[in-house]
Amino acid sequence: MNDLSPDRDDRIANLKGLGCSRKRVEDARFTQGKGNYVDDIKMPGMLHGDFVRSPYAHARVVSINIDAAMALDGVVAVLTAKDLEPLGLHWMPTLAGDKQMVLADGKVLFQGQEVAYVVARDRYVAADAVELVEVDYEELPVIVDPFKALEPGATVLREDLEGQTSGAHGERRHPNHIFLWEEGDKAATEAVLDEAEVVAEETIYYHRTHPCPLETCGCVASMDKVNGKLTLYGTFQAPHVVRTVASLLSGIEEHNIRVVSPDIGGGFGNKVGVYPGYVCSIVASIVTGKPVKWVEDRMENLMATAFARDYWMKGRISATKEGKITGLHCHVTADHGAFDACADPTKFPAGFFHICTGSYDIPVAYVGVDGVYTNKAPGGVAYRCSFRVTEAAYFIERMIEVLAQELNMDAAELRRINFIRKDQFPYHSALGWEYDSGDYHTAWDKALTAVNYDGLRAEQAERVEAFKRGETRKLMGIGLSFFTEIVGAGPVKNCDILGMGMFDSCEIRIHPTGSATARLGTISQGQGHATTFAQILASEIGISADSITIEEGDTDTAPYGLGTYGSRSTPVAGAATALAGRKIRAKAQMIAAYLLEVHDNDVEFDVDRFVVKGAPERFKTMKEIAYAAYNQAIPGLEPGLEAVSYYDPPNMTYPFGAYICVMDLDVDTGQTEIRQVYALDDCGTRINPMVIEGQVHGGLTEAYAIAMGQEIAYDEMGNCKTGTLMDFFLPTAVETPHYTTDFTETPSPHHPIGAKGVGESPNVGGVPMFSNAVHDAFRAFGLRQSHMPHDHWRIWRIAEGLGLHG
């Protein structure tokens, strides 16, 4: 007979499982300065790598002279394309089916491109040697405008592809054209638009920007020639993929490569790609037999690794006079820079941009995306979003506002009458997605009520009148946004990266005394996986989260996984974790039944134990069961208590949300002040509300930065004008608005615990919210579209253009 205390509620609380705001286990080391980031790694004899980079955006490399650099004391090697060529490593494949120069092979195609790689005793000597490498360039005409790149007779940028009329994604109709990717019914969409009662047309530019995590990218490569093992530490959002790529490129077998992602200082998509620095460091370590560290500086980070966006989106949307949307047509000119290195699932060269019908029931739609080469940095990563979803959300949320203007309707009401209704889920969109679940009307009404939307509109109308009377120089904008994200890539049948299906995995070991270790194929960059995945598991297996260690990021120990980006960790690895937990529970049930001398079906799981049905005083706790798994011979069962699960999601998940902000904007200075931000997120089942709120704050701040000032800008010569944090806007605590968060909870029907992922929603929904607020402030004066980022100067220019400066 067992003691029934502590009572059930205490037992649930002790678990620290799903739904509780458990404090983070990561924080102890971070708050004491004991994180272990890549630049903290030090190995005996370690050398430092640094790049000679091109000052030109387009030029022939006539000659490279390394003599002076090699003569410098402390310099060990200087690698150029010539050294890499015999190994076949002067070019490398990109994630998008293109190839990219590792070191300049005859020419350079963007400013900051890697030309030579110096290896030296320390970072100071390496930097000195970089200065001593003499490169002779012959400048070539530069193209920074994707429309000009496609003009007949335009300078051919990628001479290596000359004569190739098709690429990884079909036909190339111009030497600077990469692909045309289409989805939807073009003819039917055009027919609807031709007949429509109302059509709104607008070109919307989502400018080039950069994820800019506080820690830049870097690695330490260490080739152990005695054992034939390569160890690679680095800022990798997908360590297993890096191992596979490293193996394919180097010829070293995968079991002889260990890739470790240590603590990562933010990723936001920047750390998904494979960069020349990794390849050169590996080669340098193989050549020298010493560990080689490479960490890019901030300028290199902004200029050379992983830009995001740069989409010119031309839209047409049609509706009835009453505002019911009837069709959507979109053509995108996508500037991919010098190499197509976009980080998208292989079959989706424009990512999931075709979620661009948004949260609306649009009967027919078409999108076409033209990818174009220019003399800009390669990248095209999903900066805190799931593969071009933020571009899609921005597009549709601007088009809705433009249509509202065309119809002379309230934009909140226009959204409401076009939302996909709750009873329409699972909903098949005109562009081929199956939205798993949603309740948009409830979320929208909750949001509008929370901010007192009608009151705000009345105040705004008064403000416009006061402005017209000359009593104020400040206008007021109400920024609306309702977004649907698509995350959790993805079903292996249509989502892969370099041929690796986008599943994820979890392996659990329960130890004899009742604690556990779980390993995953993902890697946290601040999301707090060590905290939240333990919570998922605690609820599944009845062991307190405090007794569960989560390990990630070491390919020698973790099961194969596709990594963390695109909000896929919770939807995919989170599911794998739950399912591995259920395997543990299934075996635990048999053990419990044996110990309690009843049939398997006569016991049931209850919080942290198995109980004989109808006899709650007869039970075995998970702790007892774990011990029994290792110390008793149980007939018909193998000893031990371990499980592994690989999860291939049946569908994506579709988090959504309703965001509203209020902005005051000074017409004469262009300055803005965000008075209020309300963000309602529905990410399905909530694992840790504290962590969710933190993610929302962070994502909103990145959205604020992007909408209001952050950009990667080039002049006509292809000079990057935003290579330092002086020019590249990262908001401080002073400008950053205050946020109010809220939620509804619509669980995903196909996810084992109903969770959908949240990290990227606030960026996806936040950018249109802030941008719409600026547009809305000027709506009364006829502004239709003004491109981001809305910095003070650009806002001043809007006012000037509308004649508001008198």
Add this chain to the structure above:
Amino acid sequence: MSKKMQITLTVNGETQELLAEPRELLIYVLRERLNITGPHVGCETSHCGACTVTMDGKSVKSCTVFAAQANGAEITTIEGIGSPDSLHVLQNAFREHHGLQCGFCTPGMITRATKLLEDNPNPTEEDVRFGMAGNLCRCTGYQNIVKSVLAAATELSAAKEAAE
């Protein structure tokens, strides 16, 4: 390369003597010679504050101070602010109020905040936002950092009052 200089630093209470080139930055001397890796490098241009340390009673960005300039100085880094057995109030507050995510900015943030609260034990939210504006965070959106600092301020002043 120029001649090395003899430099003496007192870091977290320990005197360190070392030879450094005049151009060597304090952050690299701390991180690479003394293995004090709490302060991080985010920009090397004085913008991000990840490298913040306290030097002779002032918050400084150690990426833009030459080690030679720090000769003779008293330096406190995150490693000298609390110990595993007795964490600083701010270290607890950041955990309690979820004032960090990836943790890369955190050592600089907490180091800066110790100084801020020393100078202004009862700050308003605006004081904190302004006083922390030299430290960038890409993850948290600052709201919980501000909350953490304000909570620590309240706790510290309560403790001080109780002691008086």
